[in-house]
Amino acid sequence: MSSINYSEKIPNNVNLGEDRTLQRALEGWQPNFINWWDDVGPEGSTNHEVYLRTAVSVDPNGWAQFGHVKMRDYRWGIFLNPGDTNREIHFGDHKGEKAWQDVPGEHRANLRRIIVTQGDTEPASVEQQRHLGLTAPSMYDLRNLFQINVEEGRHLWAMVYLLHKHFGRDGREEAEALLQRQSGDENNPRILGAFNEKTPDWLAFFMFTYFTDRDGKFQLSALAESAFDPLARTTKFMLTEEAHHMFVGESGISRVLSRTAQVMNDLKTDDPAQVRAAGAIDLPTIQRYLNFHYSVTIDLFGADQSSNAATFYSSGLKGRYEEGKRTDDHVLKGQTYKVLEVKDGQLLEKEVPMLNALNEVLRDDFIKDSMAGVGRWNKVLEKAGVPTRLVVPHKAFNRQIGALAGIKMSPDGRVVSEAEWTARKAEWLPTPEDFAFVASLMGRVVEPGKFAGWIAPPVMGINRQPVDFEYVRFN
16 A cells, blocks of 8 residues: 555556546546646746656655656646554544444535535645746745645645545535636635635745645644544645645745845844845834734634534544544543633633634644744844844734634734724735835746845755755756
């Protein structure tokens, strides 16, 4: 099960050739996927040969190989982690029972909804990022963008396989719809709000891959606990690939900060106007981008109280992050959790049943993980002798979903008046002027080893290659 068969039209390690009906259905979907890639995938990249990693195994040791590939010829496929015939469900009402290899009828609709929602995010991010290659700050960064794009494409394949194999005609129709919705489309948008936002520039891209791909890590980790074994095995392998996406975001912002700090030290100023005039991105702008991407991403976890979350957990469909490391009873009936509400202009905590607060539990796990990375960004500033620090805004700031939706909250956690919000919003969230300034820096740099003036080079290249390696061949 660990090796992947690349001799087949659709590379896989699920013995696809033994199920001719399924194979034909997926081979019928494949041209539609390629058409989608050609239409809304990375713009102007058709003939580029890109130094990409391709999965060759699902064994954690030596699972990928690197080489120059035309992205349109990338071997997208279907890869599941090895199965365990003795695996048991370890949370919810079915705890202790054997994990399911097929979809139980009573959970069919909910499982399909979970898989479709996850599947919808994958092509959405490719669509959001399709123009970024035209303004890449270096060949190294261009290659990383393209690696993320092809892997999001493969994560779409992962969900489409589950829909085709386990959900019959409904699944086939949902798989078609995954290619019909489009990020930001007025008439047929993507399912989740964050995936209809524009990713207009590389600062937004790095924030997206740091925060929004981190949401992906937590959602996939929760699904990797699922009683539905094919979903658990699929998402475990997706997590192996997802780690690189978050690395691109975290290291990208670190490099932006490094360059900004260098300019501030050279000019001996923290004046944003002077930093901008020198062609670097000032720290207040970086903070505003952080505030926006963080707040949009934590909305992805859903309402703070949710009967669906309770149902998904009790049914065994979706666990918690690192469920196996938790020391409670993994059933959670009678347990409580604190959520926030605003009463009489004050932000208060209240205890609610934990089963109904599982979105909030996952959101809080994400927040803790996100804050650790922001702490690492601050180390870059500290090392450079710059006293400013980036701050994660309060989790009630700029929320559009749940009990906190629409509440006027400052980044430091004060409930503010409509007048103060209006007066200070431009301090807290990116303005049209911010976007225009960052856009003005986005000139394409693709000569090997050269970098745009607003970002520092990385410490090392990809797969032990030098930083000035020819990561992309423009044919």
